Amino acid sequence: xxxVIAGAGxxxxxxxxxxxxxxxxxxxxxxxxxxxxxxxxxxxxxxxDGEEITESFPIYPQSEVTADTPADLIIVFTKAMQLDQMxxxxxxxxxxxxxxxxxxxxxxxEDTIEKYVATDKIFLGNTLWTAxxxxxxxxxxxxxxxxxxxxxxxxxxxxxxxLAEVLTASGLNASYSENIxxxxxxxxCVNGTLNGLCSILDVNIAQFGNTATAxxxxxxxxxxxxxxxxxxxxxxxxxxxxAHIEKxxxxxxxxxxxxxxxxxxxxNHRKTEIDYINGAISRKGRKYNVPTPYCDxxxxxxHAKEDVLEAK
Amino acid sequence: xxxVIAGAGxxxxxxxxxxxxxxxxxxxxxxxxxxxxxxxxxxxxxxxDGEEITESFPIYPQSEVTADTPADLIIVFTKAMQLDQMxxxxxxxxxxxxxxxxxxxxxxxEDTIEKYVATDKIFLGNTLWTAxxxxxxxxxxxxxxxxxxxxxxxxxxxxxxxLAEVLTASGLNASYSENIxxxxxxxxCVNGTLNGLCSILDVNIAQFGNTATAxxxxxxxxxxxxxxxxxxxxxxxxxxxxAHIEKxxxxxxxxxxxxxxxxxxxxNHRKTEIDYINGAISRKGRKYNVPTPYCDxxxxxxHAKEDVLEAK
Numbered sequence: 001x002x003x004v005i006a007g008a009g010x011x012x013x014x015x016x017x018x019x020x021x022x023x024x025x026x027x028x029x030x031x032x033x034x035x036x037x038x039x040x041x042x043x044x045x046x047x048x049d050g051e052e053i054t055e056s057f058p059i060y061p062q063s064e065v066t067a068d069t070p071a072d073l074i075i076v077f078t079k080a081m082q083l084d085q086m087x088x089x090x091x092x093x094x095x096x097x098x099x100x101x102x103x104x105x106x107x108x109x110e111d112t113i114e115k116y117v118a119t120d121k122i123f124l125g126n127t128l129w130t131a132x133x134x135x136x137x138x139x140x141x142x143x144x145x146x147x148x149x150x151x152x153x154x155x156x157x158x159x160x161x162x163l164a165e166v167l168t169a170s171g172l173n174a175s176y177s178e179n180i181x182x183x184x185x186x187x188x189c190v191n192g193t194l195n196g197l198c199s200i201l202d203v204n205i206a207q208f209g210n211t212a213t214a215x216x217x218x219x220x221x222x223x224x225x226x227x228x229x230x231x232x233x234x235x236x237x238x239x240x241x242x243a244h245i246e247k248x249x250x251x252x253x254x255x256x257x258x259x260x261x262x263x264x265x266x267x268n269h270r271k272t273e274i275d276y277i278n279g280a281i282s283r284k285g286r287k288y289n290v291p292t293p294y295c296d297x298x299x300x301x302x303h304a305k306e307d308v309l310e311a312k
Numbered sequence: 313x314x315x316v317i318a319g320a321g322x323x324x325x326x327x328x329x330x331x332x333x334x335x336x337x338x339x340x341x342x343x344x345x346x347x348x349x350x351x352x353x354x355x356x357x358x359x360x361d362g363e364e365i366t367e368s369f370p371i372y373p374q375s376e377v378t379a380d381t382p383a384d385l386i387i388v389f390t391k392a393m394q395l396d397q398m399x400x401x402x403x404x405x406x407x408x409x410x411x412x413x414x415x416x417x418x419x420x421x422e423d424t425i426e427k428y429v430a431t432d433k434i435f436l437g438n439t440l441w442t443a444x445x446x447x448x449x450x451x452x453x454x455x456x457x458x459x460x461x462x463x464x465x466x467x468x469x470x471x472x473x474x475l476a477e478v479l480t481a482s483g484l485n486a487s488y489s490e491n492i493x494x495x496x497x498x499x500x501c502v503n504g505t506l507n508g509l510c511s512i513l514d515v516n517i518a519q520f521g522n523t524a525t526a527x528x529x530x531x532x533x534x535x536x537x538x539x540x541x542x543x544x545x546x547x548x549x550x551x552x553x554x555a556h557i558e559k560x561x562x563x564x565x566x567x568x569x570x571x572x573x574x575x576x577x578x579x580n581h582r583k584t585e586i587d588y589i590n591g592a593i594s595r596k597g598r599k600y601n602v603p604t605p606y607c608d609x610x611x612x613x614x615h616a617k618e619d620v621l622e623a624k
Contacts, residue, residue, distance in 0.1 A: 200512060201613065203620050211616035217609065293605035297529065301512065304523035308515050 001166060004029060004071040004093055006086050007078035008059065010131035010260065011103070013044055013139045015075055015172065017055050022170025027071075028059040029090055031082065036061055038137025047140045062089040070095025073166070076113070079264070080106045080276035087116040101149060101163060103127050105191050105260070106276030107184065107284075110152055120153030123160055124180050126187040129172070130257050133268070143254055146173040150180035182236070185229045189241045192225055192277045193218045194248065195261035196298040200305060202266060204258050209249025217294070218245055221278070224292040228281050231288040265302070269309045274302040313478060316341060316383040316405055318398050319390035320371065322443035322572065323415070325356055325451045327387055327484065329367050334482025339383075340371040341402060343394065348373055350449025359452045374401040382407025385478070388425070391576070392418045392588035399428040413461060413475065415439050417503045417572070418588030419496060419596075422464055432465030435472055436492050438499040441484070442569050445580070455566055458485040462492035494548070497541045501553045504537055504589045505530045506560065507573035508610040512617060514578060516570050521561025529606070530557055533590070536604040540593050543600040577614070581621045586614040 001024045005012045008028035020026040028044075030036055036059050043054040062085070071093045078086045083104060094100070094117060101123045102109050113122050129145025147167055151160040160176050167174035177183050197217060198208050208214055219242055226236040249255050264270040278295040285292035305311075313336045317324045320340035332338040340356075342348055348371050355366040374397070383405045390398045395416060406412070406429060413435045414421050425434050441457030459479055463472040472488050479486035489495050509529060510520050520526055531554055538548040561567050576582040590607040597604035617623075 197613075197616075201616055201620060202514075207620055208616070211619040213612035213615045213619075217612050217616070220605075220609070291605075293532075293603075294609050297532070297606050297609050300525035300529050301509075303525045304509075304513055304520070304529070307523040307525075308513060308519055 001025065001072045002069065003027070004074045004090065006062075006074050006076045006090050007031075007082070008035070008039075008044075008057075009077065009079075010133040010139050010263070011127070011129065012075070012077035013046065013133075014129055014131040014141050015077065016057060017044065017046060017048070017053075017141070018170045018172050019167075020055055020057065024166075024170065026057060028057045029062050029065060029086070030059060031062045031078075031086070032136070033061065034136040038135075042137055045138045047142070049142050062086055065090055065092060068093060070098050072097070073099050073101065073163070075101045075103060077103060079271075080104055080109065080273040081271065083109055083112050084115075087113060091116060099123060099159070099163065101125060103147070103149075104276075105188070106273055107188055107280045108276075118153075120151070120156050122152050123149050123156075123163055124152055124184065125149030125174075125177075126180070126184055128187075130254050132257070133263055143257075144173070146175070148175055148177040148180060148183050150177045181232070182234050185225060185234050185236055186241055186244065188277055188280075189222045189225045189236070190245055190248065191259070191261075192281065192295070193221050193245055195259045195272075196274060196278055196302050198259050199262045199265050199272070200298070200301050204256055204262075206249050206251045206255030209246065209255065214249075215242070215246070218242055221294045221298070224285065224290075224295050225281055227290045228284045228288060228292065231284070231290065261302070265305060265309065265311060269311045271306055271311045272302055274299050278302075313337065314381065314384045315339070316386045316402065318374070318386055318388045318402050319343075319394070320347070320351075320356075320369075321389065321391075322445040322451050322575070323439070323441065324387070324389035325358065325445075326441055326443040326453050327389065327415075328369060329356065329358060329360070329365075329453070330482045330484050331479075332367055332369065336478075336482065338369060340369045341374050341377060341398070342371060343374045343390075343398070344448070345373065346448040350447075354449055357450045359446075359454070361454050374398055377402050377404060380405060382410050384409070385411050385413065385475070387413045387415060389415060391582075392416055392421065392585040393583065395421055395424050396427075399425060403428060411435060411471070411475065413437055415459070415461075416588075417500070418585055419500055419592045420588075430465075432463070432468050434464050435461050435475055436464055436496065437461030437486075437489075438492070438496055440499075442566050444569065445575055455569075456485070458487070460487055460489040460492060460495050462489045493544070494546050497537060497546050497548055498553055498556065500589055500592075501534045501537045501548070502557055502560065503571070503573075504593065504607065505533050505557055507571045507584075508586060508590055508614050510571050511574045511577050511584070512610070512613050516568055516574075518561050518563045518567030521558065521567065527554070527558070530554055533606045533610070536597065536602075536607050537593055539602045540596045540600060540604065543596070543602065573614070577617060577621065577623060581623045583618055583623045584614055586611050590614075
């Protein structure tokens with residue numbers, strides 16, 4: 001299958017390696033010149049569960065994508081604020097049969113993708129795989145994960161299940177979800193706590209979990225997500241979500257991992273996705289008249305840290 | 313005048329140097345062995361507005377204070393959580409005529425001091441002087457400041473004014489306040505914003521002030537202080553307090569200074585006074601049924617950072 005990874009950062013690289021090793025024809029599109037140059041020169045270098053590997057890929061800057069055979073599948077893995085530009089840039093790769101799978105963190109990305117792709121070709125998902133970007137062309141991939149996905153077009157359940165099978169055939173452990181919006185909100189709770197809190201406290205997930213006030217902060221933030229989600233007919237089970245987050249603290253699991261926002265902001269001084277996670281809850285809270293002070297404050301703190309680090 | 317500085321950290325050292333140079337008999341009491349040892353060996357070394365100076369003082373560990381001539385004046389300058397132990401340890405220095413001046417940051421310390429000293433000998437104040445502790449026996453003192461103070465015992469206005477004159481005679485720019493509780497709340501707003509926010513963002517005051525979200529965070533926190541203070545008949549003028557805080561951002565003033573909490577927590581891995589500043593507002597908020605989510609969250613973040621840094 002001809003697959004395009006639109007956004008070949010840490011997580012895009014993981015999917016690219018798995019899908020190529022699974023026998024697919026994988027092309028990368030990215031916007032970071034040094035990363036593109038490194039992959040062109042040395043291949044994509046990964047530490048995959050302790051083993052140093054290198055995989056070669058065709059990779060193109062998103063500003064130079066030209067008309068080509070349409071892709072069978074495009075997986076978008078940009079940062080949230082880069083999604084719209086990416087969709088514009090890859091328009092020539094989108095044919096009548098091209099499916100687009102969105103695995104971005106955060107809430108409401110289908111509104112952006114629908115500007116460029118018919119609804120019945122769009123699939124939403126989320127993933128519990130993790131990945132660290134070490135530097136241009138270099139990633140570290142460890143631990144296990146999974147993918148959940150669902151069609152957003154009516155009557156496209158079979159297509160969604162087929163897509164899950166494609167991913168699973170390459171070891172990505174994907175399954176069809178009956179209620180992906182619940183899963184997306186639940187995942188957004190993980191990101192809405194660990195991303196911002198680990199970044200602002202300068203810690204990994206296990207260190208955060210070891211603090212005495214972690215539970216109070218997580219419970220309050222998840223409570224705000226749940227109060228907003230309830231206005232969108234998504235009924236989050238707050239104790240279940242909190243317990244789910246607390247499982248990530250285990251150093252034998254992903255506890256020693258630094259969340260993606262930490263990697264972006266603290267390591268690489270890049271702007272974060274906070275406006276599409278906690279910031280999205282703050283906006284929706286204002287819309288629904290639900291107070292979201294912890295999300296407001298965390299969003300402000302992360303933006304302040306972006307300013308301090310002159311994040312680009 | 314025989315003056316004891318009970319708590320000879322950065323700010324206590326500033327007052328000690330000024331008061332000794334003003335002709336007083338100044339003794340230091342402290343709880344940090346390395347600091348005591350350094351001052352005994354090398355004197356108290358200070359960079360005073362760019363000039364390197366050394367002053368010698370008698371200094372005693374608070375655990376070894378023995379019966380002595382009572383002091384005329386004791387200025388307590390401990391950390392808030394160390395105040396009760398210090399008052400116990402210096403009991404032998406408190407005579408019938410000994411006045412105690414409390415210049416600690418935070419709210420409600422008179423309740424602790426009244427356990428050891430008659431109310432009509434207690435004076436509350438606050439100061440806008442700043443000071444940095446560089447290491448054991450070494451401080452950096454720059455810029456100008458002032459002191460405000462008031463009696464808490466009835467009919468002791470004259471004694472308070474006399475005390476202000478003693479401090480002013482040594483260049484400490486002290487004045488009598490008609491409403492020290494207002495001043496203490498107003499000062500607590502400065503500490504309740506800059507201390508926690510600069511510590512958690514790892515920045516100095518000017519860097520904090522340069523962030524785009526500083527004003528939103530400061531306004532919200534000061535609003536919580538004001539809502540609580542209103543239940544204690546203190547009517548804070550929120551825009552005035554916010555403007556007062558924003559004046560501190562100027563690099564030509566104290567903008568390049570790191571707040572005391574930053575010095576304690578980030579530089580020296582010591583536990584902070586957050587429970588006596590934002591944490592006090594959270595406790596009072598619960599008592600008065602006033603929501604204080606920014607103070608709650610900031611208190612939790614600082615405690616988490618204490619845990620991460622294994623602050624003692």
